[in-house]
Amino acid sequence: xxxxxxxxxxxxxxxxxxxxxxxxxxxxxxxxxxxxxxxxxxxxxxxxxxxxxxxxxxxxxxxxxxxxxxxxxxxxxxxxxxxxxxxxxxxxxxxxxxxxxxxxxxxxxxxxxxxxxxxxxxxxxxxxxxxxxxxxxxxxxxxxxxxxxxxxxxxxxxxx
Amino acid sequence: xxxxxxxxxxxxxxxxxxxxxxxxxxxxxxxxxxxxxxxxxxxxxxxxxxxxxxxxxxxxxxxxxxxxxxxxxxxxxxxxxxxxxxxxxxxxxxxxxxxxxxxxxxxxxxxxxxxxxxxxxxxxxxxxxxxxxxxxxxxxxxxxxxxxxxxxxxxxxxxxxxxxxxxxxxxxxxxxxxxxxxxxxxxxxxxxxxxxxxxxxxxxxxxxxxxxxxxxxxxxxxxxxxxxxxxxxxxxxxxxxxxxxxxxxxxxxxxxxxxxxxxxxxxxxxxxxxxxxxxxxxxxxxxxxxxxxxxxxxxxxxxxxxxxxxxxxxxxxxxxxxxxxxxxxxxxxxxxxxxxxxxxxxxxxxxxxxxxxxxxxxxxxxxxxxxxxxxxxxxxxxxxx
Numbered sequence: 421x422x423x424x425x426x427x428x429x430x431x432x433x434x435x436x437x438x439x440x441x442x443x444x445x446x447x448x449x450x451x452x453x454x455x456x457x458x459x460x461x462x463x464x465x466x467x468x469x470x471x472x473x474x475x476x477x478x479x480x481x482x483x484x485x486x487x488x489x490x491x492x493x494x495x496x497x498x499x500x501x502x503x504x505x506x507x508x509x510x511x512x513x514x515x516x517x518x519x520x521x522x523x524x525x526x527x528x529x530x531x532x533x534x535x536x537x538x539x540x541x542x543x544x545x546x547x548x549x550x551x552x553x554x555x556x557x558x559x560x561x562x563x564x565x566x567x568x569x570x571x572x573x574x575x576x577x578x579x580x
Numbered sequence: 581x582x583x584x585x586x587x588x589x590x591x592x593x594x595x596x597x598x599x600x601x602x603x604x605x606x607x608x609x610x611x612x613x614x615x616x617x618x619x620x621x622x623x624x625x626x627x628x629x630x631x632x633x634x635x636x637x638x639x640x641x642x643x644x645x646x647x648x649x650x651x652x653x654x655x656x657x658x659x660x661x662x663x664x665x666x667x668x669x670x671x672x673x674x675x676x677x678x679x680x681x682x683x684x685x686x687x688x689x690x691x692x693x694x695x696x697x698x699x700x701x702x703x704x705x706x707x708x709x710x711x712x713x714x715x716x717x718x719x720x721x722x723x724x725x726x727x728x729x730x731x732x733x734x735x736x737x738x739x740x741x742x743x744x745x746x747x748x749x750x751x752x753x754x755x756x757x758x759x760x761x762x763x764x765x766x767x768x769x770x771x772x773x774x775x776x777x778x779x780x781x782x783x784x785x786x787x788x789x790x791x792x793x794x795x796x797x798x799x800x801x802x803x804x805x806x807x808x809x810x811x812x813x814x815x816x817x818x819x820x821x822x823x824x825x826x827x828x829x830x831x832x833x834x835x836x837x838x839x840x841x842x843x844x845x846x847x848x849x850x851x852x853x854x855x856x857x858x859x860x861x862x863x864x865x866x867x868x869x870x871x872x873x874x875x876x877x878x879x880x881x882x883x884x885x886x887x888x889x890x891x892x893x894x895x896x897x898x899x900x901x902x903x904x905x906x907x908x909x910x911x912x913x914x915x916x917x918x919x920x921x922x923x924x925x926x927x928x929x930x931x932x933x934x935x936x937x938x939x940x941x942x943x944x945x946x947x948x949x950x951x952x953x954x955x956x957x958x959x960x961x962x963x964x965x
Binding site for chain 2: 427431433434438441443444573575576577579580
């Protein structure tokens with residue numbers, strides 16, 4: 421299982437057949453394992469990593485938001501976190517150590533939509549003590565991919 | 581003009597596959613399984629060490645033998661990794677790749693007419709370099725023994741003039757390697773006949789199913805082995821041209837004598853990057869090795885599905901595939917595969933005479949998706965024959 425997860429994490433396009441070949445296992449067995457991982461919520465989905473720096477048509481505005489909250493008695497941060505991450509605008513929500521508690525990535529069509537969300541939904545929530553919003557200006561690297569330079573192959577096409 | 585060229589050079593046969601290489605280099609949009617170097621770029625921390633060296637103005641010569649810190653780091657690495665004991669002061673020489681190290685070893689040891697035994701298929705430079713040194717290289721064909729030298733083959737190849745045996749494992753182009761037992765059996769003959777072995781173990785770190793056993797680690801072999809290794813394959817540093825030779829100090833000193841007048845020293849920046857690679861490169865090597873292993877496992881299964889014959893490769897990043905059943909020569913196979921399916925492989929004739937014409941070398945030095953596409957095309961090609 422561990423190896424299946426590792427391989428799919430690196431390359432989601434690997435088919436059950438590919439993995440079966442690499443691991444010298446039966447395709448059916450691998451398919452079953454993958455289905456189980458999906459069912460158990462270990463594998464949440466498969467997405468394509470798009471270099472948005474190169475796409476003109478669709479570019480959502482993103483903000484990284486630091487949120488200071490007051491944890492709720494007996495429930496810690498989970499209660500307030502849930503209140504926050506259920507908003508579809510929030511695409512990422514982490515609890516972190518340091519000077520603030522929750523780190524969010526919020527997406528919107530434009531800067532106003534994001535600002536509106538912070539002002540009208542996020543900041544007024546009971547338990548939210550303060551927010552600091554950083555609008556994302558440029559992505560250099562994401563999920564291990566460098567976005568600002570194109571891959572070049574300098575190798576000769578044939579060498580001994 | 582030809583008569584002006586030294587007879588030693590004229591004795592070297594021109595490469596039989598130059599034309600094929602030109603054909604490949606002239607074509608666009610092909611997938612190449614013909615690349616004998618890693619597809620990975622040198623890990624960033626190693627490149628960064630090179631840049632730092634340049635910034636700090638490390639632009640001078642080093643001692644002929646190589647930076648003491650690098651030699652020390654190599655000695656520690658060899659001890660840690662393979663339990664080899666080499667003194668960085670006089671038993672290790674830093675060279676411009678294993679290619680230079682091999683040349684130095686041959687020139688330091690071979691008198692005119694002395695024989696150098698070279699099991700083949702093998703890397704292209706072993707034979708001509710021995711010719712240049714006026715030695716007498718002799719191929720030993722291993723095609724009938726799973727591409728491995730056996731004691732019997734070795735014994736039957738030895739003559740009173742035999743001085744050197746060249747070993748390379750894991751092997752380019754076959755990917756096969758030797759187990760401790762197989763080496764032990766060879767060592768008996770090697771000792772009995774008092775041969776010196778030049779052991780090119782550049783692919784040692786890329787060994788997938790077993791521990792790599794350096795020849796020099798076998799009892800008594802340190803005195804009869806020149807151990808060659810380098811940074812190109814394990815650390816993806818081919819272009820840095822950095823290798824090293826370890827051996828008895830008299831031989832290393834003789835090699836250094838040639839090295840000091842011909843090469844002077846390996847580039848200082850490469851040596852500085854090499855220090856970083858050896859000290860902190862282990863996890864990067866592990867990651868790359870894992871990736872190669874997965875590709876190996878994949879290509880091997882696919883080739884089996886196609887009912888193509890090969891000897892199971894346990895290291896390096898090559899599979900040497902038998903194409904005899906297609907009825908094509910290795911060159912014909914490679915040319916047609918290139919023209920019809922735009923996939924490049926290397927015809928076996930590049931790696932020695934005789935049976936090699938029944939083989940092509942496939943290198944899995946491309947990312948998985950590309951590898952898959954290449955094999956799909958090879959499958960189509962096989963069906964079309």
